[in-house]
Amino acid sequence: MIVCENLVKIYKVSDLEVVALQGLDLQIDEGELTAIIGNSGSGKSTLLNMLGGLDRPSAGNLHVDGKDLLKFTEKDLVKYKRETVGFVWQNNARNLIPYLTALENVELPILLQGRRRRERALELLDAVGLSHRSKNKLSQLSGGEQQRVAIAIALANKPRLLLADEPTGSVDTKMANQILDLFRHLNRTIGLTVVIVTHDPLLAKKVDRVVAIRDGKTSSEMVRLRSYADELADLEKGVEAQEKESHIEYAVVDKAGRLQIPSGYLESIGAAGTKRVRVQVEDGKIVLLPPE
Ligand SMILES: Nc1ncnc2c1ncn2[C@@H]1O[C@H](COP(=O)(O)OP(=O)(O)O)[C@@H](O)[C@H]1O
Ligand SMILES: [Mg+2]
Secondary structure, three states, X not given: OEEEEEEEEEEEEOOEEEEEEEEEEEEEOOOOEEEXXXXXXXXXXXXXXXXXXXXXXXXXXXXXXXXXXXXXXXXXXXXXXXXXXXXXXXXXXXXXXXXXXXXXXXXXXXXXXXXXXXXXXXXXXXXXOOHHHXXXXXXXXXXXXXXXXXXXXXXXXXXXXXXEEOOOOOOOHHHHHHHHHHHHHHHHHHOOEEEEXXXXXXXXXXXXEEEEEXXXXXXXXXXXXXXXXXXXXXXXXXXXXXXXXXEEEEEOOOOOOOOOOOOOHHHHOOOOOOOOOXXXXXXXXXXXXXXX
16 A cells, blocks of 8 residues: 655755655555554654655655555646545644534535535445534534544545554543554544544553664564454453563564664664674574674
């Protein structure tokens, strides 16, 4: 569904250049639910904006759903945003209109598409578990409920890819879990490919694949040893949760063979601050040694 190769994004602010993505590689299969984590300023939103067609990459390759986004004309971009992707922002104000009801908010984008709006809007509110709140004004809904309305809107165009930038950033843990459950449900029931940016490590622990971004590059990936669904099923059967690590962490190796060594590793071999290490193969392992 998503192939990013050596993706670069440079923002120009007056005569200053900010390299927000520095050759990022990422591949996401259709039907995957992936979380993206990383420090503030690492390039998460920039990546999501590129994927959503809200902004254009400066260089590299970006294919979504078989389409080459770097070759898009303005017209292609509009069509892509209308037909292929759904977007949920952290800030509700960007998703919703406060003086309309939940139902009217969801009807709006459908209206613009000229489909049978009432029926479809109710269907979508039902899909996010909010049918009972359809007649409430946005201001009468909790933060989590508002975010569900936003998700319903993002689904209005039947996207193949749902992008969510810190969708749980302004709600409490319980609500964050419910929103994640909703994404998981949509992922499983309609096979929607979902990419969620989060800064919440606890939330990321509940996703089967977590990609970490550092300084505009994918640095590592955490893959769940057992799927979260299996673990939940065990919990329901009364099997004790195990306290061992839930994910195994892999460093990402790019096409040129570059990888980011986890912070602290170089320090632990006495090579902190060094620009060189020796690389050797020993007994089927690649070994890094401090310089002599
Ligand atoms: N529109 C913009 N103009 C200039 N610089 C930007 C813009 N958007 C983001 N940046 C810069 O790009 C870098 C990555 O930002 P961002 O993608 O928002 O990170 P994150 O979402 O991980 O916090 C930061 O240094 C940020 O200041
Ligand atoms: Mg951001």
